[in-house]
Amino acid sequence: MTPVANAAAPVDRRAPEQSGAPIDCVLFDLDGVVYHGPEPISGAVEGINFLHDQSIPVSYVTNNATRTAEVVADHISTLGISTTPAEVTTSAQVLAGKLAAKFGTGALIYLVGATGLATALESEGLRVTRTLDDGPVAIAQGLDPEISYQRIVAACEAITAGIEWWATNPDYSMVGPKSRVPGNGAFIDMLARLTGSQPTVVGKPSPHMMEFAAHRCGAQRPLMVGDRLDTDIEGGNSAGFETALVLTGVHDIHDALHASSELRPTYILPSLRSLPTLITGSAQPASDETSGSAACQIVDGELRVDESAQDSVSTVESALRLAWEAMDRGEDVAPGNLPRRIHD
Template sequence: MYKSFLIDLDGTLYRGEELIQDAPSFLAWLRDEGFSFAILTNNSTRTPQQVAEKLLRMGFYVTAEEIFTSSLATAEYLKTKHAGKRIYPIGEEGLIEALQKAGYSLVDGENPQDVEVVVSGLDREVTYEKLARGALAIRAGAAFIATNGDKALPTERGFLPGAGSLAGLLSITTGVDPTVVGKPSKIIVEMALNRFGFKQKESLIIGDNLHTDILAGKNGGLDTLLLFTGVTTQEEAETSTIRPTYSFSSLTEVRQWLMRKG
């Protein structure tokens, strides 16, 4: 029986500004039943506090301390591999704040030689110049880190370009593949288990994307549960070589399944 859950955000609890209707009651039920859970999101644009505030507005009760973003994971990862180095970030407030709070020196990338690490996340105000500076720095020898590999972001408008799309552009331009910290990497999964004190064999990862959520769980040694509420359709799952441990159409079905398991 699972005692703790790592739960995705975009496409699992909401799609952009569109609430997935049974999601708030599912999290409330987990809390009432004494299960532990944490939000594990590839979204690098918001701070944990901003994520918690959005969830509160949508009817959830989740604290900032229960949220682990790819930006936080990236800042932690940099401490182990690139401590004290000058960083050129491509991203929004969530990434900038995480790097600043971790004590990194952020540079504007105007001089490629000043950049020791390029960190690429989702940036919805990205410009050609921002990408050009990142590419020139990578070509000059800077390490290349991506917060996550999401190529598409589920929203109420449909699927929009994700952080992985921007990292992919830099990779194609430079011929250098980034180190990916967020899902599907096991890096973020191992960090989350450690941060929240969850045991690997007692934890289940829940998400809507085979290529990020489910693959991350597999890479991190966790059982996985795929929801057909976001990126991956049932038809795609049936033909994919990536196989989740379980799959369901809704969180209501997941709750009923967990109740049957006792």
């Protein structure tokens, strides 16, 4: 995986909020959480519209820097979830904001990327160039599906010359029509190998994006919801937020069991349909002692969950916490009969 340069180091999994303050903002990943391609994931519309009904702000945080916030918002709205561009945070916006803060309005930025990144840079009052002859102060790199060999060579020359190198996200691959295809992280890796340098990366799992989105919402106790431990959950944890792994995408309960401390979620959600239960406080964090703890134990190095409670969120969270504590003491814990996914 492409390293995230200049990002805050991951922090240990935090104790959940004890002050009694309510969750006042929910940040969502998109693919695998809200939708699969053009279709909404079961439970997503109900869960997010519940937040709207409760006037709880939401923000959709996406590493995709090729699309503008307007395009992303339109896509979500077509699913039956009314969304404005202000509710979308892209890695391109975060990168543009960081560059504007550092170099000031009017600074000249060498663009390696598509429309989404160009629009974000210009929205921050930055000037965009595609030639090094103009004397840019920094390189802004996002995925460019039309990149040429000559542009790659130019980027290598600029990085080697010492121009600051910033990138939107470290996602190494994406799902294409017939296979996995290169993402921005693949191009970062190539440029890093060629130049011996590393960029400042603002997208997940860097905390920059989470902090940017939560600040826009004015949140005091944000929750990050995602389907990937190594981007969504790690990013939320690194920002010091509570996190929820939703089981409708890439990673499942067994993945969470074996996750290192900085990738462990605070909560488990079968789908976004379970959001009301979590938000209203009837869900318990995975680190709390719950009634579910009586339904799970470790026997001969394996988790054993009472069959009558295998679909219980609280029991699964208690089982994970029990296993994590044992693993942190150096013990090996196998999944046993712990389910991979549960349903709401």
